[in-house]
Amino acid sequence: MTLEQPQHIAELNQQLEAMSPEEGLRFFAENYPGKVVFSTSFSWEDQAITHLIAAGKVPVSLFTLDTGRLFKETYSTWEATMDTYPELRIKTYTPDYGLLQDYLESNGPNAFYKSTDLRKSCCNIRKVEPLRRALAGQAVWVTGLRAEHSPNRQGLPMVEWDEVNGVIKYHPLLHWTLDELKEFVNKNHIPYNSLHDKGFVSIGCLPCTRAIRPGEDFRAGRWWWEDASKKECGLHVHAEPFEKQAQ
Ligand code: SF4
Numbered sequence: 001m002t003l004e005q006p007q008h009i010a011e012l013n014q015q016l017e018a019m020s021p022e023e024g025l026r027f028f029a030e031n032y033p034g035k036v037v038f039s040t041s042f043s044w045e046d047q048a049i050t051h052l053i054a055a056g057k058v059p060v061s062l063f064t065l066d067t068g069r070l071f072k073e074t075y076s077t078w079e080a081t082m083d084t085y086p087e088l089r090i091k092t093y094t095p096d097y098g099l100l101q102d103y104l105e106s107n108g109p110n111a112f113y114k115s116t117d118l119r120k121s122c123c124n125i126r127k128v129e130p131l132r133r134a135l136a137g138q139a140v141w142v143t144g145l146r147a148e149h150s151p152n153r154q155g156l157p158m159v160e161w162d163e164v165n166g167v168i169k170y171h172p173l174l175h176w177t178l179d180e181l182k183e184f185v186n187k188n189h190i191p192y193n194s195l196h197d198k199g200f201v202s203i204g205c206l207p208c209t210r211a212i213r214p215g216e217d218f219r220a221g222r223w224w225w226e227d228a229s230k231k232e233c234g235l236h237v238h239a240e241p242f243e244k245q246a247q
Helices: 006-017 021-031 044-055 072-084 097-107 116-135 178-187 194-198
Strands: 036-039 061-065 090-093 140-142 159-162 167-170
Touching: 006 021, 006 159, 006 167, 021 036, 021 044, 021 140, 021 167, 036 044, 036 116, 044 072, 044 178, 061 116, 072 090, 072 194, 090 116, 097 116
Parallel strands: 036 061, 036 140, 061 090, 140 167
Antiparallel strands: 159 167
């Protein structure tokens, strides 16, 4: 059975819904040995998954995308994570130098505020294209997505087929609430981004992230100058191939 067959994905969802996040991670690691990767941006969710992988010695590889525009607090969390889990290697992907140079020379360093197209081009160069490289040849991509994050994540299945990247996507914390997540992080003394204590819930690049006010949607702090329906960066949508997106 090929990875993407709908029946296979449906069966995986049935199996995984009954498992804890650690059991799910172990299930994929055993069934797709050497081909399971987890993308971390050092968020609360990602730190919890990193802890599960390290504490359970689950053979899942970690990687991060360094866009070059992250908060200093995010880099500090990255450092603290390396100190806390020295046995883990966090493979790092940076933007393609030539693409970034062309974009900056043509549009300037803050072009993401000028139009949605320029914002998406920046995300494509700094996030989406590096992600393509990180996922090449892999079978399963583990993410920290939770249903609470945004309206278009409410109906997400725990396991889905990512057509663009040709991998199974697994969201082990999909049904966790923010309170459950915070409790897990605190109970296990897991290092986390200090911006979370200052009203930042979903943390991305510095120029494109702000704190949210009580009652605001989780994603209100991302690309706040754009229409709410466009608030994805291309990492978690069934997007067109990178070359087409970047046009
Ligand atoms: S979030 Fe902002 S700075 Fe980061 S890649 Fe996207 S547009 Fe560029």
